[in-house]
Amino acid sequence: MDFKYYVFDLDYGAEELQAVREVLKDRWLTMGPRTAQFEKAFSKWLDGTPCALVSSGTTALHLAVYALGLSRGDEVILPSLTFAATANVVVQCGARCVFADIERLDVPLLSPSEVARKMTPRTRIIIPVHYAGFSADMEGLSKIVKKEKSRRKKAGETRPLYIVEDAAHAAGARDSQGRPLGAISDAGCFSLFSNKNIAAGEGGIIATKDASLHKRILLLRSHGLTRQTWERHKDYAGDQAYLYDLMEPGFNYRPTELTAALALTQLEKLPRINETRKALFLRAHERLKGISGVALPFAEPASWGKPSYHILPVLLPDEETRRRVAKSLAKEGVQTSHHYRPLHTMSYYRKKTPRAECDLRRTEEYAAREITLPLHTRLSFADMDEIINLMMKALFSN
Ligand SMILES: Cc1ncc(COP(=O)(O)O)c(C=O)c1O
Numbered sequence: 001m002d003f004k005y006y007v008f009d010l011d012y013g014a015e016e017l018q019a020v021r022e023v024l025k026d027r028w029l030t031m032g033p034r035t036a037q038f039e040k041a042f043s044k045w046l047d048g049t050p051c052a053l054v055s056s057g058t059t060a061l062h063l064a065v066y067a068l069g070l071s072r073g074d075e076v077i078l079p080s081l082t083f084a085a086t087a088n089v090v091v092q093c094g095a096r097c098v099f100a101d102i103e104r105l106d107v108p109l110l111s112p113s114e115v116a117r118k119m120t121p122r123t124r125i126i127i128p129v130h131y132a133g134f135s136a137d138m139e140g141l142s143k144i145v146k147k148e149k150s151r152r153k154k155a156g157e158t159r160p161l162y163i164v165e166d167a168a169h170a171a172g173a174r175d176s177q178g179r180p181l182g183a184i185s186d187a188g189c190f191s192l193f194s195n196k197n198i199a200a201g202e203g204g205i206i207a208t209k210d211a212s213l214h215k216r217i218l219l220l221r222s223h224g225l226t227r228q229t230w231e232r233h234k235d236y237a238g239d240q241a242y243l244y245d246l247m248e249p250g251f252n253y254r255p256t257e258l259t260a261a262l263a264l265t266q267l268e269k270l271p272r273i274n275e276t277r278k279a280l281f282l283r284a285h286e287r288l289k290g291i292s293g294v295a296l297p298f299a300e301p302a303s304w305g306k307p308s309y310h311i312l313p314v315l316l317p318d319e320e321t322r323r324r325v326a327k328s329l330a331k332e333g334v335q336t337s338h339h340y341r342p343l344h345t346m347s348y349y350r351k352k353t354p355r356a357e358c359d360l361r362r363t364e365e366y367a368a369r370e371i372t373l374p375l376h377t378r379l380s381f382a383d384m385d386e387i388i389n390l391m392m393k394a395l396f397s398n
Helices: 014-026 033-045 057-067 084-092 112-118 138-155 211-221 229-234 257-288 319-331 347-352 361-369 381-396
Strands: 051-054 075-079 096-100 102-104 107-110 123-126 162-166 187-191 204-207 312-315 370-373
Touching: 014 257, 033 051, 033 204, 033 257, 051 057, 051 211, 051 257, 057 084, 057 162, 057 187, 057 204, 057 211, 075 084, 075 107, 084 096, 096 112, 096 347, 102 361, 107 112, 112 138, 123 138, 138 162, 257 312, 257 381, 319 361, 319 370, 319 381, 361 370, 370 381
Parallel strands: 075 096, 075 123, 123 162, 162 187
Antiparallel strands: 051 204, 102 107, 187 204, 312 370
16 A cells, blocks of 8 residues: 555665665675674764674564573563564563553553562563653662562572663663663663664664673674684684684574664764654644643653654544544555554463453553554655644544
8 A cells, every 4th residue: 555654764865775885895794894883883872882783673682681591480571562572582581471561641661660569589671661762761660670689689589680671762862861772771672673763674783781791692693603704704714613612502693784784874864863753753742732632642752851753652532533543544645553552462462461460551541542653754844744634634523
């Protein structure tokens, strides 16, 4: 189906074409100098936090929780209002997902008090999601973690407890204290999927200040081998077979140089990309504020530090209205999306989640009412105004 306005469009031009051409000309396709260059450049965005570029946001999350030792018998607390990958990587490690509710309808982020309520001695990791590129309450969560760690210490319990930020939406974002999202806790994971603020088709980043965790992530990203093909190629000494070792069985989660080249080009544009998104987001809020039947998540954007404005979520009165409005908008040439169908309502997790843990009323109401409007850098203010006008027309016609 063709639309006049897509939910997302790429901010690509001659720079991306040139970047890909150069990779092809250099004839080195997998994890090499451009990967290292991107990691260095992105690390600067995170105030020096070391980064590893990997093949996707999902493999970034998997590698982070795996390297933190997540395994059978462990529990992970996370929002149900997230993309499937946040939970799936927990299951891939043999651990159990415990879903916690969001803070409020206008703050659709993991609620620290709900995390405290769902904490057990088996909790090993908490995964807040910086939904739409707005900061989860990292202060609130770290207080809870500190308290639980001290309880465990007193009780002689040895299970560690970590926070891993799902920063898939949050490239270039900072919280109200100026801290870069994805580099506040034990580890942070970003996505470079096609619809993200840095779009490279596929790709992900793991950031961590913990030097030994970073080192292990680098090893596990490429099979657990100590020397990579690029390093061996650079200083070839003729005794290749003896120059590297296998430390532990790892994965092939390597990025390609094409990914790194595209990501580097997009990173240069990120200040403009995020500023344009901000302007359009604020414009939409200005137009929608006070309209009866419309509620706005993140209603006071200025109080959130520097979000990345990854998506534009709007709440309509109820699920039926949301579906009706989405259909009318599609007919008018406006594509919309939905972030997200709660994971505890999806077949697999519904079967796996004990009933007592499905007390996620705010998440359910939010999801029933949420519609995601188009937001990307190829939209003008006039485009955004037209999208909003069409939404209001659909909302108020029966
Ligand atoms: C919140 C969230 N977490 C994780 C992911 C997974 O990232 P990727 O698609 O790069 O594997 C996404 C991607 O859409 C996401 O939106």
